[in-house]
Each structure stands twice: as structure tokens, then as C-alpha cells.
Amino acid sequence: MTILRQKVDMLTHHYPPQELYKLLKKNIISKEYVEYQFMQKSKIPTMHFQQSLPRLPIPKLDLTCERYLAAQRPLLIDEAYNKTQYNVNQFKSNVGRQLQDMLKNYDKQNKHTSYISEFWFDSYLRDRKPIPINYNPVLVMHKDERPEYNDQLLRTANLIISSLRFYKSLHAGILEPEVFHLNQRKVIPRSLGQFAVTYLHHYHETDKDRLFNNPQGKHITVQYKGHFYAFRVLSDENDILPPDKILARLKFILEENIPKCEFPIGVLTTMERNKWATIRHELADNGNEHSLKLIDSALFNVCLDKEILGDDPYAIIRNFLHSDGENRWFDKSFSLQLSKDGQAAVNFEHAWGDGVAILRYVQDIYKDSREKPFVHPNTKPYDDDIANVIRLGTEFL
Template sequence: MTVLRQKVDVLTNQSQEIYKLLKKNLISKEYANYQFMQKSQIPTMHFQRSLPRLPIPALDLTCKRYLAAQKPLLIDEAYIKTESNVEQFINTSGKHLQELLKNYDRLNKHSSYISEFWSDSYLRDRKPIPINYNPILVVHKDERPAYNNQLIRSANMIISSLRFYKSLKADILEPEVYHLNPKKSDTERFRNICSKLPPAISWYGAYLFKAYPLDMSQYPNLFNTTRIPEIDKDRLIHNPAGKHITVQYKGHFYAFRVLTNNNDIIPAKQILARLKYILEDPIPKCEFPIGILTTLERNKWASLRHELESNGNDQCLKYIDSALFNVCLDSEDLGEDPYGIVRNFLHGDGENRWFDKSFSLQISKDGQAAVNFEHAWGDGVAVLRYIQDVYTDSRENPFISPDTDPYDDNISNVIRLDVHLNDKIKSSIQEAKNEYKSTCKSLDIDYLIFNRIGKNVCKKQAVSPDAIMQLGFQVGYYRMTGKFVPTYESCSTAAFKHGRTETVRPCTNATKAFVLAVTSKNKPPVSELKYLISECSKGHNQLTREAAMGQGFDRHLFALKKFAEKTNMACNIFEDPAYAMLNHIILSTSTLNSPAIFAGGFGPVVKNGLGVGYIIKDDELGVLVTSYPPYHRGSDFIDSLRGTFDELVSLLQKY
């Protein structure tokens, strides 16, 4: 066994060799159980080569869908003008831009036509990334109180994160697959057949089972990845050589290795000891925490980062940038109040955060846990998979218990990163604290938990639960303001190679008809209202299918606009005020459902907008709303939603 272990050590970086050894059970069970979270029969990236490419929609269909989204928002005169602009665009510049986009797509078959443009849009935006861009996913606490001790929970979640990372690197993490009929495809037979198919045709084999493998190209960027601020456009760096994590506590940065030279996870007792050492460090709270600088406008932060580097902090920043991931150990007890929990993890005071990291694992003093992630490198689908796997693994396979004794024979392996600051940087840190405090104070966070409706009620009435949620948002907003506004629902296009997201536009002619009917003084009979609800559900399902299949219009027009800018081509469709209006998103909505998730949230994308994160459970729904009063008050929207969902469930259950 000693000889075999030496062989494994040599091959640790060669994922295919590890995969073969694991499959043949040539690695000790004890070793594999600690080092790897999963042992998938199908290699993690098995389907990547044969994934279909994101289609470029037909120009006329995109324009038709664009006009359909504009119709409920524009008065007749404005719509006629927009319609004329679109017709002219189809017959003139649109054709040329479509050909440019198709040529670009043909030359970049390794990716998708939207990937570069979409990442670029994140990296070029100069707004601060916390609240504006970085979302959070909050997981449930452990049902065993003793395991919610900050030291125990953070150690277990770090170990599970490393087991996830090792499984990903070894190509033995279960591939992400959407099973249309899990009883028929989520089976050993499916795995046996697909694992034996050559990667070049593996997707087609899964398709015959009505199972759809999803793109996993973003997953490697979960780890060792950081966004670096630069003037005008930031950049992403990925340093796979990093074998350490960074930990923030009381505003200070610490770093310690979690992987050996052979890429083995260090013993659990050592990880526990190193975290304990940090939590027991008697050093006072950091007066000038550099993490607050990641809350700044990006050009300002870029200048200050260069100042930091030139002031002798280059090595310190390299530790942060190259870390596998960042851990924020907070000093506050958050209790069970969703408001306080979300506010702390979404923004906090910024002093114990590094928002530029691909993701930070955040754990409060009383064991509440969340992930806050930077958005340029990837989307919520990859982060959701990571956090739900880590949440489950850390609960079901904890390597640290309340009885575990920490042990490390060389605690000096924990490094506190000493930062050298001149007066200019100190002054900038103080200014950033004040500025960020003002921003956070201006943000309202409100929530609704409604237990009269959920998936079960909707399915019984043969309507889409997501459609009912979105319909509720339309009715609720109209009741609050008397207006119909641009609405965004995020939809993943991970069914395609390097797919990112597409937009579903939930404000439709059908939803407008129902809103006007249900809010009128002379309401139609219940049967007519239920018919209108059914039509809204059908329409929403169609829009969702189109978006998921790469047939939405938003990303297509976005790419065409980028080519128009590149070639200095004037396009009346993009110069039309209606186009800018449609992309000034008032209702920004998103959902990521999982039994692991307690709450998810993000900030409004515009000052006069609402950020709406929601979860639909079997017999309950939850809505989290962020807003900037006095533009909007999320509490008013929540009050309106409460009455709206009451009425919707009453309508659905009648007759």
C-alpha cells in the first residue's frame, strides 16, 4: 500500500490517472473518502466536447420577440415608431450585423457568441460590485446546534469545499445533467452507457435518454480566481498553482495552506487548529482594513490597488489573488432574523470582505453561512451546485465534530498578512468606510414568507409556479404604482457550450390583460380570470422555453449592438429611446431553488428599481426585495404582494 500511495502522490495532478485508479479501487477507501466528495462513473467534463453550441436566433424572430416585449410598455404612438424602426433595421443594418455575428461565431467554435461580450460587460462597468453585482446564497443552519459553532462549521465547510475542488480536478465530480424524466434517466443504466461513449458523441447518448448535460466550463473558475481592478476594464486572473486559502477575521487577512505539495488535503485536525489559532488571535480589530477598498468605484479602486502594490504589498495581494477561495469569519451573532442575515451577507460593513474574489464563504459567530460571489467569471448555476454540495456534505459527512481535538505541530504555517499603508491609503480607507456605510444605509431589505401557495397548489391547477410568481410581481407592482415596467427574469442557457444567461420578459400582453382585469372596479367573473391566468402561464412557459433554448432576443440584440459599436454603424433600433427604456430594468428578478438554500438576494440594478429574489417551495413561497427609498420602498411592494398572492390563491382554488 505504501508503494501504491507513492504512485498516487506522483499522479495527483493528472486527473485522468486518478480517475482510473479510483474506478479500479486502487486507492485506499480511507484516503478516497477524505480527499474526494464524489466518485462519478461519468467523468465531470465528459459531455463538454459534444455539447451543442448556443444558436444565433433568426433576425426576424428576434425582432418579433423584441416588439412583443415592448408592446405592453409603450403607448400606441411610441410603439408605432419603434415598430417602424425595427422594420427598417431588419431590411438594412440588421442584415449586415447578423452576418458579422455569424462570422464571429464560426471563428470561435470553442465558445458561444455571447460569452466574451457578456463577460466584457461585467468587467467594463465601473460601478462598485457589492450590492450592484455580487449576489448571495444563504444556506440553512445545521439541525444539530453543536455543529453550528463557528469553528466547527467553518472547518467542515472548508473541508467539504476542498473535497468538491479535488473531485472537480480529478474529473470525478458528478456532471451537471438536467433529467427530463429522472426515473428513466437518473439511473445506473444511463451512467453505464454514457460513461462508455466517446466524449465526441456522449451528449447525443444522453439526449436519447431525454437527459440534457449542462455546460461546466465555468466550474474551474470557482477556485483560484480573482477579479483585478484596472482602469476602464477589469481583468480576471486564474492561478491554479495556489494551494492555500485566505481567511478574514476582524478585518485582518490570514493565509494557510490546505493542500500538500502533492495536492492532498491536509488533515482535518490541522485545518481545525489553524482556524482556532485565527479565532483566538488577540490582535484588536483592524483600524484600516484593505477589504473595504473592494467596495469602491472600480477606477478609483484600480488606482488605489496600484498604490498598495507600490507600497510593499505586492506579496500580500498575491496571496489573496491566488487563494483557492476566501473565508470571512464574522464576529457577530445573526440570530434567526432573515433581515439581519441577508443584510450581513449581502454587504455587511465591508471591512471583513474581499468582494473581488470568485467567491467568499461567509460564516457568522453563531454559524449562519452564505456564499457571496463575484459575477464576471460565471453565473448562479455553478455557485448553486457548489454550495448545495458543500452544505449537504458538511452535514452528512462532517470530519470535525464537537469532540475533535485540533492538532498542528507547526502552527506557524498560519500567516497573518501584514499590510503596509501610507497616509494616502489610510485616508482612502476611511473615505471608503464612510461612503460604503452611506450606500448600505440607503438600501432597504424586506421579505415575505407566504404559506398559502406553493408548487402543489399551482400544479393542481395546471399552472406554472414560476408564472404565478411573476404574475404576482406584475399585479403587485401595478397596484403599488399604476404602471407596467421593464421586468427581467434570469434564465440559464447552460444547456449549450459556454452558455451564460438569457432574459425572460415576464411583462406581456397576457399579464397586462390579467392585471387590468383583476384590478378593475368591475371585475370579470372568476371563470374569465382563471382563463386569463391560464393564458399567462402558457405564455410564460413559452418565453422560458425560448430563453433556455437560446431563442430569447435580449442577448442577440446585445451582441448585434456590440458589433454596431465596433463598426461605428448607426442603427435606429438602438438609438430609439424605447430600447434604452426596455433595458432600464425596474423589476429585476431571479430564483435559485434548492433544499439547501434559506435565502438568495441581490441589489436593484437601477436606483429606482427593485431587486427581487424568490424561492418557490411545495407549500410556501419566499420573496426578498431590495430597494433604494425614496425611489421605491420594498416594504410597500411586499404589502402589495401579500394581498396579491392572497387573491391569486383564492382565484386558483375556486371551483
């Protein structure tokens, strides 16, 4: 097996962390290589605690009914509450017991997951309301305390590189496990099951959406002035491209002298879902399937805004939570968003997971981009061939 093949296998087939350290010790891969390619190098495998975590227990029927009545009591007058109490007692002694038994049997047959998992996905994917505001939250990062690193181009490049370092560490199994510190002596491991589906795409269909994953993804998409661009950030061997190349490709996008997109397709992701699903199929049937696939299969999306937001929290939240939708693609599992003055946020699609997973990602890339930036004010962009950046805006008909 060649050195290159060993490296590729290690990065793409979830080798245990010990394999990485063996390769390092044998000088098969350099320390400099590892320092750039990986955010963390945990000796405890990322998913080490996963099998030992307790499964979510099914609440007892009586307790569920008691909690429901307790929640209704402050909201109802006595007459309405008494009627509700009667109905709950009828439910508990009849159909409720049957449903409880069915739920227990379902849980026994699906020991690989939580009994609530399928219902969670179903509730998010079947709802037809638009996903921005109704479902997509946003997490806003603090600015870098060094003003020169808040330059839009500079900060975007560093956050992209940190995101890729997080991605590589996760898939190599060397991202540090997630633990909750109860006190100085006791820690509780948290589930990282949702991390496996962090880099997904929400694909709208009529009546029920689906989630799309591209484990071979090597490119990202970037939105600017409503236009879509795509460029590779990983090599054929799954190595993160050098910082100066990523910087050059972003610089080309920000400096391209083109007007605002006349028909920004991103705004369609703000629509009622059945309507958007219908329009999406029409777009694909009219020669845009390749462009849509590039967006769907990207590792993540980046939104570069022309707005200067300052420090007004209301302006920041309005812009990053929804804006006018023209420079957004709300279907992506997450989008890095950066304003002209370097404010940064992550807007994420909620169906694939909850805030715990995305919060860990945001905290890690924020810390990494500040403490270990690979692009600096004096970094010169690589003299890159602009053919490496594809503008998709002209392909949408």
C-alpha cells in the same frame, strides 16, 4: 514512477476516473485516503457530456426584432410604439442584416465556445460600477439540524474541508456530471464549462478588469475583525491537510487577542472600479505586492464575522450580501461567510460564471458537511505551530 508521483499526476493532470479505481484496486492508494480527499467518485468523468452538448444557436433576426417589439409594447404609448416599430423595421432591412451576418461569421470562427461568451465577459469586466450589490449575489445555507455543529469554528472547518473535497474531485475528473431530470426516463446533461474557472480572482484594472487563476494554489485566506490571514490547506502533493490541522489554524485566528483592524483593506473592494484599480496599484507599489498576491492566488476566501444574526432573514441577507465591507473581499470568485452563531453563506463574484455553477458547489458542500463532517465537537486541534498562519494585516501600509 514512484507511488507518490503517480498520485500527484493523477490529481493534477485530470486523469480519467478509471485511473483512480485502478490505483485503489492495486492498493497503491488506500480507501481511507480517497474517502477524505474526494467528495465524489463518479465512474463517469466530470466532463464526459461536454463535447456532446449543443451550441447556443443564434436567434433569427426577424424573431429578435419581434421579441424586442413585444417587450416594448406594454411600456409605450401608441405614438412612441409606432416610431419604435418604424425604427426596428429600418434596422431589420439595413444594418441589422449586416450585423446578423457578422455575428454568424464570428460564431463559425469560434466553435469552441458560445457566440455570447466574449460579450458576457466584456459586459461584466468593463462595467465600472462597484461589484457588491450590483453584481455579487449571495446564497445562504440552512443551519445544520444538530446545534453543536453550528459552532462557528466547527462549521467553518467542515465547510472548508468540503470545499477542498469538491475542488479535488473536480480536478481529478470524478465529480459527478451535472444533469437535469426532465422526468423519470429522460435526463439532459448540463454544461460544466464554468466549473473550470470557479477558483478565480477578479483583478481590477482601469477601464476593463481581468480574471486571474492560480492552478498551483495551495492556501486560502481568512478575514477576521477586518484582518487578513493566510494558511495552507493543501500539501506539496495536493493532499488536503488533516482536519485537526485545519481546525487548529482556524482556532488560532478566532482566538488571537487583537483589536479590530484600524484600516480594513477589504472595504476598498466596494469602490468604483477605476478608483479601486488606482489605489490597488499604489498599494502594490508601496510594499504590499506580496500580500495582494497571497490574496489573489488563494483558492478561496473565508469571512469570519463577529455578528450574531439569529434567524432574521433581513439581517442575514444584509450581512452576507454586503455588510459594511470591512470584513469582505468582493473580488474573490467566492467567499465562504460565517457568522458568530453559525449562519453560513457564499458570496460570489459574477464575471466568471452564473448561478448554476455556484449553486451546484453550495449544494454539494452543504450536503457533504452535514452528512460527512470530518470535524466534530470532540475533535482536538492539532498542536500546530502558529507560524503556519500568516497575518497580512500588519503588512499593508
